[in-house]
Amino acid sequence: MRLLLRQALLLSVKDTRLFFRDRFALGFALLFPILFIVAFSLALGDIGPEDEQLRMAVATEEEGGFSRQVIDALTATDATGVDEWDPQDAEQAVREGSLPGYVLFPADFTQRMFGGGSTVVRITDSEGGEQTVRLTGEDSGARILVVTADGDPETEAILGGLARSIAGRIGTLSLAARGVIELEGFTALDLARLGELGAAPPSIVFTTEQVGDVEPFNASNFTLPGYLTMFVFFAAALGAEAIARERQTQTLERLLANGVRRSSIVAGKMLASLYRGFLQLAFLWVLGIFAFSIDFGESPAAVIVVSVFMAVASSAFGVMLAALVHTVKSASSAAVLASLTLAPLGGCWWPLFITPDWMQALGRLTPHGWANDAFNKLMLFGAEGQDVLVNMLALALFAAGFLVIAVARFRTVSAN
Amino acid sequence: MSASPSANMGCMDEFLVATGLTKSFDGVQVVESVSFTVHAKEIFGLLGPNGAGKTTTIRMLSTVLGPDEGDVTVDGHSVGRESDAVRRLIGVCPQELALYPELSATDNLVFFGRMAGLSGKEAKERAADVLERVGLTERAKDAVRKYSGGMKRRVNIAIALMSRPRLLFLDEPTVGIDPQSRNHIFDTVLALRDEGMSVLYTTHYMEEADRLCDRIGVMDAGRIIALGTPTELKAQIGDPGATTLEEVFLSLTGRSLRD
Incomplete structure (x- = not known):
């Protein structure tokens, strides 16, 4: 066992040295993914603002009052994307599923606001969820807290769009409401004094609190893990070419005749691939954090653990590929074919959750799919580590399966 | 200056003994009942046209491939049963x-x-x-x-x-190199033999085999078809003094193209 480990380590260190001397391999593993991540982050970056222009329904139970001023301001231009609904109609539409959700100002909204107390705005969504927005003038001023509803990304985008519209419009309404609403710790008296001095009133603080699974959209939170997964597997698959070349040039044969165990060769090749995978992960994750402002979500440790499982699976995949092919040429072809097939199937190019059910099911047949599903859950939907345990298990099973095939079929001698 | 091949013919200790080696790939028999010995401190040449089975034979002798039948011993150790011991005794220079x-x-x-x-x-x-x-x-x-x-x-x-190593396998070590490098390799191989190493040498260059090898086995179609010193092989077809090893080789293996 000790001999096996020693030989595997020596072999992996040698392979890593060769990797660092191969500029093409280094560029392919580390720089090439950046091109894709930058291009697709820019391309997908416009999706968010477009979603925010989707129509959103608001309704009020008040006759006139402050909610009327807010709604009139919101519906004044098409740009805000807000439609006023009758409260009963809106509720019926949501129940029927024809409306994703709406914002309801309650009947006592103005009374409570003017009374310096607190009030709520109800946001109802078609999933049956009902969230409340508390508007208060009691403590730190007129803080508007929009609680986004639990549900699909589209609903979240609509509510986000409304929230921004409210923020913009409230700013212009604040003068009209001056003396009624407390702003950021300023009392009505303070505001009056500020008005006399000709100063602009302080802006209203607008806070979005997420209670569901949807985070504000950052395209890199999807594109980076997607292309990272693709290129970790791609680089590992191309490693099969190097192994096939060693078989062809008889270096593996020479190692075997030199007293090196076949299992040491398999382990050494897998370790070397694993080092490369870890290097890619470290480089691209760090780049993602600093250059693309990606967010690891609620459980960064889980993102790392999933990454490790993914790297192990990719290493085993590369060695398995080397075991299955006969020549250098077939290794290259198999690596490219496998990578360009598995990447889109596994959600590296677009999120699997926007694809039809049958495609999502196909994605589950690939390690890429399980890795991307885990990254999406963690980085887009605020999942915790325990939510992706199944994904980790699936990646571990893929790794074990690939390794079993690799060990069973690994050949050191060329067929020539 | 290294000793000539004939100077070492007195040493007859069997260092490598191959007995009835047979190997097939996908139903095609590439090595069939190959038997020969390599003595201690001897340069043994294994000659044969392309596809004769030389490389497969070397792979079996050097523990890389297991034979379907037959066995090899190196200094008394079986390649099949004591491969680790054999590997400590050998050095392999692949083609x-x-x-x-x-x-x-x-x-x-x-x-x-x-x-x-x-x-x-x-x-x-x-x-x-x-x-x-x-x-x-x-x-x-x-x-x-x-x-x-x-x-x-x-x-x-x-x-x-x-x-x-005590036994060195050299599989066509001089392919595609200039005469200076080839001569340097010859001198190295002869010096190693003189220091006590056994060498199993394959080549397509007959003058190389004639110059270096103490004994030669000629392989064709997976079989050993002739075995002996260069002089003995030459004597099979004519006057050893006037016959070249290439003439012997062509006489034994024929003139039809193999590739």
């Missing part, structure tokens, strides 16, 4: 340049030395010795990809010498 062109000669030698079980210090010291023997000390730190074909061939041989 291909089985090395890493991006690494220096020293790094290549140290790597293979360490894989064979040497410590880092031992491997470095031995690499320096071996590189001196093959005349590459001055270029030891250059990447092998910058070497000429002959220099690469010498590194290929040097790697096989790192474990200080």
